[in-house]
Amino acid sequence: xxxxxxxxxxxxxxxxxxxxxxxxxxxxxxxxxxxxxxxxxxxxxxxxxxxxxxxxxxxxxxxxxxxxxxxxxxxxxxxxxxxxxxxxxxxxxxxxxxxxxxxxxxxxxxxxxxxxxxxxxxxxxxxxxxxxxxxxxxxxxxxxxxxxxxxxxxxxxxxxxxxxxxxxxxxxxxxxxxxxxxxxxxxxxxxxxxxxxxxxxxxxxxxxxxxxxxxxxxxxxxxxxxxxxxxxxxxxxxxxxxxxxxxxxxxxxxxxxxxxxxxxxxxxxxxxxxxxxxxxxxxxxxxxxxxxxxxxxxxxxxxxxxxxxxxxxxxxxxxxxxxx
Numbered sequence: 001x002x003x004x005x006x007x008x009x010x011x012x013x014x015x016x017x018x019x020x021x022x023x024x025x026x027x028x029x030x031x032x033x034x035x036x037x038x039x040x041x042x043x044x045x046x047x048x049x050x051x052x053x054x055x056x057x058x059x060x061x062x063x064x065x066x067x068x069x070x071x072x073x074x075x076x077x078x079x080x081x082x083x084x085x086x087x088x089x090x091x092x093x094x095x096x097x098x099x100x101x102x103x104x105x106x107x108x109x110x111x112x113x114x115x116x117x118x119x120x121x122x123x124x125x126x127x128x129x130x131x132x133x134x135x136x137x138x139x140x141x142x143x144x145x146x147x148x149x150x151x152x153x154x155x156x157x158x159x160x161x162x163x164x165x166x167x168x169x170x171x172x173x174x175x176x177x178x179x180x181x182x183x184x185x186x187x188x189x190x191x192x193x194x195x196x197x198x199x200x201x202x203x204x205x206x207x208x209x210x211x212x213x214x215x216x217x218x219x220x221x222x223x224x225x226x227x228x229x230x231x232x233x234x235x236x237x238x239x240x241x242x243x244x245x246x247x248x249x250x251x252x253x254x255x256x257x258x259x260x261x262x263x264x265x266x267x268x269x270x271x272x273x274x275x276x277x278x279x280x281x282x283x284x285x286x287x288x289x290x291x292x293x294x295x296x297x298x299x300x301x302x303x304x305x306x307x308x309x310x311x312x313x314x315x316x317x318x319x320x321x322x323x324x
Contacts, residue, residue: 005041006122006169008052012043012106013119021046022106023067024115027054028078028134028165029100029158036099039156039167046071054101055081067103076109078102078134102132102165109137117141118169125171125233127151132165134158153321171235172197175316178223178251179242180207183266186309187239188216194313196237201226201251223251227258237262237316239296243271249278256288262319264296264312293319 015022025042035056042052042060044067054063059081066079082098104110114130118141121128129147131140144151147166156168175191177184180202191198199217202208208218219226223240232238238255240248240263248265252275255263265275272294279289297311298318 004172005039005052006118006172008041008043009115009118009169010122011051013112013115015043015045016106016112016115021071023070023103024106024110025052025054025063025067025101025103026132026165026167027099028102029098031098032082037156038158038165042067044068044071055099059099059101063101063103070103070105070108074105074108076102076104102134109139111139114139114141121169122171125235127168127170127234129156129169130167132167133163134165135163171233173320174199174230174232174236176201176227176230176232176236176238178202178238178240178247179244179266180204180209180213180218181241182305183241183308183312185212186306187312188213190309190313191316194317196316199230202242203247223247224254227251227254232258232260234259234261236260237320238264239312239316240265241296243267245275245278249275252279252292253282253284256284256291262293262316263291264293264315266296266308267294269295 012022012024023044025044027036027038027040029038036054040054042050042054042063044050044064048064050064053060062081066077070077079101106112106115118128118130127144129142131142150166150168151170154168154170156166158165173196175196175198177187177198177200180200184200188198188200199219200208200213201219201221201223203220203222205220208220232255238251238260240251242248243266252263252265276289293315297308298315300307300311302308302311
């Protein structure tokens with residue numbers, strides 16, 4: 001059940017194309033102690049095979065029964081669990097937690113075309129949302145311009161009209177760290193805890209070892225070549241930490257030509273002034289250079305590697321979530 005919600009939609013499409021009857025269960029609303037957020041998915045086939053989760057295991061059994069019934073009659077159903085403390089305990093939701101789940105058979109209210117559109121958007125890392133009329137049959141797949149605030153916050157939910165549910169399907173968040181230094185050792189864990197998929201780039205093999213970064217993805221290549229292969233998009237943050245222009249500058253130049261939402265560079269104001277001069281000489285405009293956060297991170301007054309990592313993570317989250 002480690003498959004992401006966006007990948008579950010691709011899996012549901014693959015199951016359908018393989019001839020399996022499939023239902024998609026989506027968390028629409030939660031209150032109280034419900035452990036899974038709105039937009040979380042569970043997919044079920046006619047044999048009872050399941051992937052994903054709508055409650056961390058609490059109500060999966062009940063949803064499975066409803067999904068199998070939906071596959072029989074082809075009708076969507078909106079389910080509520082955990083209205084009172086006693087009822088909540090019966091289905092595994094502690095302290096009066098409540099959850100509302102929409103079950104849709106693929107080929108019914110959720111058309112194969114809708115599912116294919118969601119899969120295609122995932123394949124090219126394009127943000128999209130699946131919009132559902134909870135009181136009717138209307139469904140649409142739309143882009144970020146329809147619900148910009150929800151996309152920025154990664155927040156699925158029901159609109160103020162009480163009937164329009166918006167399931168946000170953003171591409172995954174990534175953080176690319178250039179320089180396998182002490183700050184990076186702490187930053188990779190923080191990035192993962194905040195929902196980012198981190199990768200460290202450093203051509204110096206002695207730095208990016210498994211002993212220093214156990215289980216992490218390390219690319220032992222020059223930053224510009226590595227970034228060309230990684231293809232940063234609007235859900236990617238880049239952080240350069242080497243202090244070495246031979247490594248940092250190619251990474252910065254490569255990043256400024258992409259849609260990465262954040263680029264932060266370690267170094268003092270004096271170091272950055274020299275960096276700016278080099279970038280201008282390389283043909284980058286003042287507007288390009290203004291995209292760089294340097295010195296990197298929010299000014300929290302920290303000096304230790306872990307403190308700097310905290311300040312970097314804080315600035316990245318602020319850039320991602322706060323409106324201009």
